[in-house]
Amino acid sequence: MYIPTFKDVQEAHQRIVPYIHRTPVLTSSFFNQLSGAELFFKCENFQKAGVFKARGACNAVFGLSDEAAAKGVATHSSGNHAQALAYAAGRRGIKATVVMPNTAPEAKKAAVRGYGGEVLECEPSTAAREGMLEELVARTGADFVHPYNDHRVIAGQGTSSLELYQDIGELDAVVAPIGGGGMISGTCLTLSNVSPKTEIYAAEPKNADDVYRSVRAGEIIEDDSPQTIADGLKVSMRPRTWHFVSNYVTDVLLATEQEIIDAMYLTWQRMKIVIEPSSAVPLATILKNKELFAGKRIGVIITGGNVDLKKLPWM
Amino acid sequence: MYIPTFKDVQEAHQRIVPYIHRTPVLTSSFFNQLSGAELFFKCENFQKAGVFKARGACNAVFGLSDEAAAKGVATHSSGNHAQALAYAAGRRGIKATVVMPNTAPEAKKAAVRGYGGEVLECEPSTAAREGMLEELVARTGADFVHPYNDHRVIAGQGTSSLELYQDIGELDAVVAPIGGGGMISGTCLTLSNVSPKTEIYAAEPKNADDVYRSVRAGEIIEDDSPQTIADGLKVSMRPRTWHFVSNYVTDVLLATEQEIIDAMYLTWQRMKIVIEPSSAVPLATILKNKELFAGKRIGVIITGGNVDLKKLPWM
Numbered sequence: 001m002y003i004p005t006f007k008d009v010q011e012a013h014q015r016i017v018p019y020i021h022r023t024p025v026l027t028s029s030f031f032n033q034l035s036g037a038e039l040f041f042k043c044e045n046f047q048k049a050g051v052f053k054a055r056g057a058c059n060a061v062f063g064l065s066d067e068a069a070a071k072g073v074a075t076h077s078s079g080n081h082a083q084a085l086a087y088a089a090g091r092r093g094i095k096a097t098v099v100m101p102n103t104a105p106e107a108k109k110a111a112v113r114g115y116g117g118e119v120l121e122c123e124p125s126t127a128a129r130e131g132m133l134e135e136l137v138a139r140t141g142a143d144f145v146h147p148y149n150d151h152r153v154i155a156g157q158g159t160s161s162l163e164l165y166q167d168i169g170e171l172d173a174v175v176a177p178i179g180g181g182g183m184i185s186g187t188c189l190t191l192s193n194v195s196p197k198t199e200i201y202a203a204e205p206k207n208a209d210d211v212y213r214s215v216r217a218g219e220i221i222e223d224d225s226p227q228t229i230a231d232g233l234k235v236s237m238r239p240r241t242w243h244f245v246s247n248y249v250t251d252v253l254l255a256t257e258q259e260i261i262d263a264m265y266l267t268w269q270r271m272k273i274v275i276e277p278s279s280a281v282p283l284a285t286i287l288k289n290k291e292l293f294a295g296k297r298i299g300v301i302i303t304g305g306n307v308d309l310k311k312l313p314w315m
Numbered sequence: 316m317y318i319p320t321f322k323d324v325q326e327a328h329q330r331i332v333p334y335i336h337r338t339p340v341l342t343s344s345f346f347n348q349l350s351g352a353e354l355f356f357k358c359e360n361f362q363k364a365g366v367f368k369a370r371g372a373c374n375a376v377f378g379l380s381d382e383a384a385a386k387g388v389a390t391h392s393s394g395n396h397a398q399a400l401a402y403a404a405g406r407r408g409i410k411a412t413v414v415m416p417n418t419a420p421e422a423k424k425a426a427v428r429g430y431g432g433e434v435l436e437c438e439p440s441t442a443a444r445e446g447m448l449e450e451l452v453a454r455t456g457a458d459f460v461h462p463y464n465d466h467r468v469i470a471g472q473g474t475s476s477l478e479l480y481q482d483i484g485e486l487d488a489v490v491a492p493i494g495g496g497g498m499i500s501g502t503c504l505t506l507s508n509v510s511p512k513t514e515i516y517a518a519e520p521k522n523a524d525d526v527y528r529s530v531r532a533g534e535i536i537e538d539d540s541p542q543t544i545a546d547g548l549k550v551s552m553r554p555r556t557w558h559f560v561s562n563y564v565t566d567v568l569l570a571t572e573q574e575i576i577d578a579m580y581l582t583w584q585r586m587k588i589v590i591e592p593s594s595a596v597p598l599a600t601i602l603k604n605k606e607l608f609a610g611k612r613i614g615v616i617i618t619g620g621n622v623d624l625k626k627l628p629w630m
Contacts, residue, residue, distance in 0.1 A: 024339060026361075045587045046341075265624060270361045272620035274587040305587035307581060310629060 003243055006193035008155035009186070010027040013162055016058040019091050021047055022158070023078075025167050030270045035286055037130045037293040042164045045275050045305030046310075049115065052160050052183055052303050053147070054083035059156030060145045061088035069094045071141035075128045079232055080304055081147035086117025097142060101125075107308065143204050148182030149238030157186030164299050165190070172197050172296035175282040177303055178202035178211050178252070179233035181241025187301070188248035199250040201280040205230045206254040211237060211245060215252050229257055232278035232304065241304065253285035260284050261313045276307045316483050318558055321508035323470035324501070324563050328477055331373040336362055338475070345429050345585045349599050352608040355486065357479045360620030364373050364430065367475050367498055368399035368462070372473030375460045376403035384409045386456035391444045393419040394547055395619055401432025412457060414448045420594050421532035422623065463497030464553030474502030479614050480505070487611035490597040492618055493517035493526050493567070496547075496556025502616070503563035513566040513614075516607075518597040519546045521569040526552060526560060530567050544572055544628050547593035547619065568600035575599050576628045591622045610611035 026041045044052035061073055072095035075085050082098040089096035096117040100109060101124035109119045120136065122128040137144050143155065160183070161174060174191060176186045184202050191198045204211050208226035214237065222236040237245060255263070264280035267273065279302045286293055286300070359367035376388055382429035387410035403574040411432040415424060424434045435451065437443040452459050460468065475498070476489060479627045489506060493499045499517050506513045519526050523541035529552060530600035537551040552560060571576070579595035582588065594617045601612050601615070602607055 050587060268589050268624055272365060272589040274583050274589060309583055309627070312624070312627075314625060315630060 009158035031117035056153030056156030057088040074142040126287035148180035161185035174299035255284035324473035355521035371468030371471030372399040372403040389457040463495035489614035492617035500559035570599035
């Protein structure tokens with residue numbers, strides 16, 4: 001199992017710069033006052049495809065040799081990674097195929113197709129999904145880009161906190177959401193090198209607290225179909241992300257569904273930015289653990305802004 | 316009637332810089348592709364109090380002598396100017412009193428009070444509103460800061476396009492929404508000095524087309540209680556703003572209610588920013604008049620982001 005290094009992050013950044021946004025870092029005097037901390041929001045909701053995952057996907061896609069690229073890329077995902085991979089492949093002019101359960105919302109399929117990707121529908125089970133992907137890869141030679149258990153993806157996600165560090169300097173802590181652990185792993189990889197004193201907190205929905213329990217158990221515990229509004233955070237860690245979480249994360253902080261919704265609403269209302277529920281989990285945990293952060297400089301990773309505007313959780 | 320000069324804009328900028336955000340200019344490859352133009356969105360929705368009006372209000376408030384300031388400021392408004400003036404007064408530590416109809420939503424009153432302002436409620440008629448304000452000014456000596464027919468306010472609003480010009484350089488055209496004309500007047504004032512070749516388009520709801528009709532008639536025509544979702548654009552011009560509109564505006568472009576809603580929705584969805592309906596009118600007019608803008612560099616003023624998140628027009 002290859003664990004990516006900081007050099008991989010630096011190379012990733014050089015590689016993907018033409019294809020991604022250098023996202024802005026926003027501040028809010030309202031949230032500074034409310035939290036008692038100085039917050040720096042790294043806004044990956046403004047990223048290409050509306051999500052940080054464009055970074056990892058572009059790193060994987062643009063790191064392929066021409067020969068490998070000609071065979072296309074493939075993944076299984078019903079979420080943001082699917083769009084991000086389709087975006088990256090579209091920029092390189094190669095084919096992206098995404099295996100999705102036939103129960104996935106039409107909007108998600110349309111988004112992948114909108115970036116030029118192809119959607120293959122399967123029965124909504126892990127076995128069906130993995131089987132179809134395996135068959136596809138065997139048949140076409142497409143490169144499988146896992147949403148997070150992939151060293152190229154982790155190195156790509158690490159470029160977000162690299163930019164944050166370049167723009168804002170040393171931070172006392174960074175708080176990022178955790179699902180499978182791709183963003184947190186990239187954050188650990190970068191910060192443990194450029195700013196090892198910075199604490200890293202993983203923010204997780206209480207309803208999908210597998211990482212919280214894994215850290216306490218000392219091994220990966222998987223959730224069984226967790227129910228949370230933070231739909232990007234339902235998946236479980238894999239060995240590569242567990243490596244970073246178990247070695248570098250200071251602690252895992254939990255937020256209830258209502259706390260996530262409240263933080264999301266308040267962010268839209270006061271910062272005027274559209275963020276998805278997963279992106280509100282860090283702020284929710286900061287507001288309920290003020291004593292951990294008071295008086296400190298805190299980075300907050302806003303991971304994405306892909307949300308159904310017609311179905312908002314406070315309606 | 317004192318007509319402000321570009322020197323007033325420059326002085327305003329120096330005066331207000333400590334109290335306002337230098338708002339970012341965002342771009343969107345999606346909207347560039349859709350419009351065929353190169354669009355630069357000046358994001359005043361990220362401004363203090365969520366709206367460009369913080370600029371004019373701060374210029375008026377911080378331009379007062381200590382003696383005048385001690386008597387406070389006052390206005391009548393049930394909208395964004397009320398919050399902006401309360402914000403500015405709060406920053407200077409003086410009193411702001413806002414006359415509002417007793418029919419105004421609680422949220423608007425609460426927003427003014429949230430910035431430390433006082434709300435005086437009156438009957439919902441122009442006579443009652445003006446009478447109460449006049450009495451207040453006579454009694455307290457407070458400085459009346461009109462929402463737009465005030466040279467200090469117009470000069471303050473002109474700082475937005477000054478920053479846009481400083482950050483982006485020459486533009487072929489700028490499109491801004493028009494209600495009473497404060498933002499457009501400030502834009503005309505600045506651009507006619509720093510970039511006289513830049514065309515200035517006023518974007519107006521078809522349902523509140525008093526400026527469109529005024530320009531064609533050659534005199535101010537007032538709307539009688541127009542009904543539009545762009546609630547910031549219902550008011551009519553006054554002599555100072557008519558001066559700028561009649562002399563400097565290239566044309567007035569109209570958008571229907573549905574076009575405004577569609578442009579607002581698409582902006583939230585693709586740019587991940589929260590904008591109010593009034594702010595969507597420029598983009599709506601650009602998308603329906605592509606031939607005017609194709610291949611050109613266009614500034615788009617996003618005026619504000621104060622919207623009731625629980626009552627969105629597409630729900």
